[in-house]
Every structure is written in C-alpha cells, then in structure tokens.
Amino acid sequence: MISSPAIRPYRPEDRDALDDICVRTAHNGQDSRPVYADPGILPATFAAPYVHLEPELAFVLDDGHGRAVGYILGAADTPRFAEAFRTTWLPLVAERYPEPAGPPSTPDETMALLLHHPERMVVPELAAYPAHLHIDLLPAWQGRGHGRELMRTFLRALRERGVPSVHLVMSTANKPARAFYDRMGFHVIDVPMDASVTCLGRTTQDLDRL
Numbered sequence: 001m002i003s004s005p006a007i008r009p010y011r012p013e014d015r016d017a018l019d020d021i022c023v024r025t026a027h028n029g030q031d032s033r034p035v036y037a038d039p040g041i042l043p044a045t046f047a048a049p050y051v052h053l054e055p056e057l058a059f060v061l062d063d064g065h066g067r068a069v070g071y072i073l074g075a076a077d078t079p080r081f082a083e084a085f086r087t088t089w090l091p092l093v094a095e096r097y098p099e100p101a102g103p104p105s106t107p108d109e110t111m112a113l114l115l116h117h118p119e120r121m122v123v124p125e126l127a128a129y130p131a132h133l134h135i136d137l138l139p140a141w142q143g144r145g146h147g148r149e150l151m152r153t154f155l156r157a158l159r160e161r162g163v164p165s166v167h168l169v170m171s172t173a174n175k176p177a178r179a180f181y182d183r184m185g186f187h188v189i190d191v192p193m194d195a196s197v198t199c200l201g202r203t204t205q206d207l208d209r210l
Contacts, residue, residue, distance in 0.1 A: 003064045005146065007153050010051055010058035010071070017068040018051065018060070019043035025136040028174045041097050041111045046134055049089040050074060053081060059153050061137060061146045070137030072150040076163050078121050078132050085118035125191045129167035129201040131158050142176075151184050152210045159204040167201040169193070184210060 010018075022043040026032040032039045050073040051058045061070035075081035099116040100109040114120065121132065133154060137147055158166060167189060170177055178198070186200035193199060 003062075005064050005069075005141075006062050007059055007146075007149050008062050010055055010060055010068075010073070012051075012055075014060055014068045014071075015048070015051065018047050018058075018071050018073075021068065021071060021136050021138055022047040024138060028171050029177055035107050036111070037106070037108050038097075041108055041115065044093045044097060045111055045115045047071070047073065047136075048093075049085055050134070052089055052092075053084050057154065057157055059150060059157075061141060061150060063141075069141045070135075070146055070150060072133060072135040072154045074131055074133030074154065074158075074166070076131050076158060076161055078126070078130055081132075082118040082121045085121075090116065090118070123191055123193075123199075126167050126189065126199070126201070129165045129189065131163045131166040131204075133166055133168050135168075147180055148184070148210055152207055155202075155204045155207055155210075159207070163204055165201060165203045167199060169197050169199050172196055172198045 019040070023033060023039045024031050026039070026042040026046070027035050032042055036042065054073075054075055057076060058071065058073040060068035063069045093115070097112045097115055100112055104110040104113050135147060135150055135154075155166065168181070168186070170181070172195065181200050184202070185206065186202045189199045189201045191199040
C-alpha cells in the first residue's frame with residue numbers, strides 16, 4: 001500500500017539514499033558530481049558519520065514508497081561528536097580519502113582536509129549552541145513544507161534530550177537555504193570563520209512558531 005510522504009526515523013537501509021541526497025545537494029544546494037572527482041567524500045564527511053554515531057538524531061522524508069528523499073541529522077553535543085568522529089568514524093574512511101600532504105589544490109582535497117580535522121567543529125564561540133545539524137532535500141521535494149517538518153522533528157528531539165540550542169554552518173552563497181533558515185527562526189552567530197560560510201543558530205524552544 002502506498003502512503004503519503006512522511007517524516008520518519010532513519011533506518012540502516014536508508015544509508016545509500018542519504019549518501020545520494022547529500023551528493024546531489026552538496027554544492028551550494030546543487031549537484032556536486034560535476035565538481036568532485038569522487039563525490040563520495042561529501043557524505044563521508046557530512047552525512048554518514050552522523051547516522052553511524054548518532055542514528056537516533058537522524059530523520060528522513062519518506063516519499064511514501066519507502067525511499068528517503070530528504071533528511072535532517074546532527075549531533076547533540078558537538079565536542080563529544082568531534083571526538084567520536086576522530087576515534088570511531090575516521091578510521092573507517094581515512095584510507096579511501098587520505099589527508100592531503102600539503103595545501104589542498106582540488107575540491108576533493110579541500111573536503112579531505114575537513115574530513116581529517118573534525119576538531120574544526122569545536123568553536124569556543126558556539127559553546128552556548130552545543131548541538132549542530134545538516135538538512136538536505138532533493139530539489140523536487142523542496143518548497144513544499146517538508147523542510148519545516150524535518151526541522152521541527154529534529155528540534156523537538158533535541159529539546160526532549162535537554163539540549164537548549166543548535167547551530168549550523170552553511171555556504172554563504174546558498175541564498176535559498178539562508179532564506180529557509182531565516183524562516184525557521186535562525187539568527188547569525190558572530191564566529192571567526194571564512195567569509196564563504198555563515199554560522200546560524202536558534203534555541204530548541206518556540207517550535208509552535210515554525
């Protein structure tokens with residue numbers, strides 16, 4: 001029986017679909033495959049470690065046929081996650097995506113540098129926003145209210161765990177994403193980061209306003 005699209009918890013069989021969604025949306029919201037020699041490094045950095053380390057905080061948009069077409073995932077405690085990333089996740093992927101020997105010269109090497117330095121996620125100015133998240137939907141599923149429902153689901157899960165607030169880091173060039181986050185009640189956090197990215201945050205309260 002075919003059901004309507006719905007938000008549900010992540011299941012291990014969703015893994016390939018999540019990797020695909022990440023690849024198809026990772027380049028400023030667009031398909032990253034024309035940009036990277038091995039775009040698999042993107043989910044290896046920004047999606048797969050989350051469902052491996054904190055699957056209870058991963059939710060998907062199911063298209064009604066059992067296929068994930070969007071997701072939200074993250075970590076409740078960023079410093080703890082960064083440590084687990086290094087000790088538990090990185091050994092699983094480091095051989096496929098080795099750290100560049102010098103300054104990165106390609107998009108793949110730039111991502112590999114991020115992969116091998118999870119401590120970059122721990123920023124003192126973000127101590128009041130201990131959780132962080134990533135959200136992505138395939139283009140055909142955007143603009144239909146599903147992102148709002150994913151966000152509400154994730155923030156509610158954080159609130160139930162006693163997490164007061166959350167942050168995210170986004171590409172400054174991704175204007176549609178910024179408009180979405182503004183509507184979701186996120187605000188800019190002043191953090192010393194490269195101008196190519198913007199850091200946003202919000203509390204896990206007032207979810208009825210979403």
